[in-house]
Amino acid sequence: MLASRQVQLLRLRRRSRHQYPAMTIHIWMFSTYFLFSAPPRLRVPKTTSATDSDVKEMTTRIRELDEVTGEIVDAAYKLHKGLGPGLLESVYEAVLEKDLCRRGLSVERQKAVSFEYDGMRFTDGFRIDLLVDACVVVEIKSVENLSPVHTKQVLTYLRLLDLPVGLLVNFGAPTLKEGVRRIVNDLSPSAASRLRVNRRAV
Known part of the structure; x- marks a missing residue:
């Protein structure tokens, strides 16, 4: 295939040398480039596996935190429903601890x-009411209404401990839906979280 193309170009050169002298040099340059130049190489951008692994690790971490906080909220909901509001914080704290341990946490x-x-x-x-799986701080209250200082208290705990998530649970609220706050320390909440109630990032 290459030999026949060279023959055609040589014939074209001879013919153009007599008929079109001005075009001879252009044809020669074009044919030389066409026949002997190497095709350009495509550069494919390199992808680093470290970025993918970091994303995967972060996704796994958020999923694990969601599972832990989901278990805590579920246990707190059943406790609030079973005992009702109005008891001392120490009572809810002791019962919640036993229930979470029974769940394998x-x-x-x-x-x-x-x-x-x-x-x-x-x-x-200072002392933390409950530290669950060494990653979630749980602060328990038994008051009529939560105040902004309670949220700031949990956030300060998270910053001092360098932990991502904390739960503020008020068993004094009429329903647990009104009494649960999720405080996030520099972590984007996952859309797949089991906790949907009053989530806040401060």
Whole structure:
């Protein structure tokens, strides 16, 4: 195929040399480029697998957090429905801890948290009502209405512990739908979360 094309171009050169002298050099340049130049290479942008793995890891992390918070809300809903509002916070805290442990979750109750501030270390700075699976802070209240300072309290806990999600649960509300707040610390809530009630990011 290449040989026949070269023969055709050579004939065209001879013919143009006599009939169209001005075009001879152009035909020669074109034929030389056409026959011997290598085809251009397409550059395909390289994709890094690290980005895909990071996205997958983040998706898995959010899904796990959603499952944990979903179990907590479900247990709190049943507890509120079974015992009703008006009891002490310590009662709801103790019962919720037992129910979450029965569901297979790891729960630390009244966990002491130490932190540093301006070069000073406080070994027992504050206590968390419940820390579930070492990733979700649960702050329990039994008041008529939640106030903005309660939400800020949970958010401060999350920032000091560098944790993504916390739940503020008020068993004093008439219904648990009115008493649950989800506080998010620099984490986009997942659309697939089991918690749909009064979700807030502060």
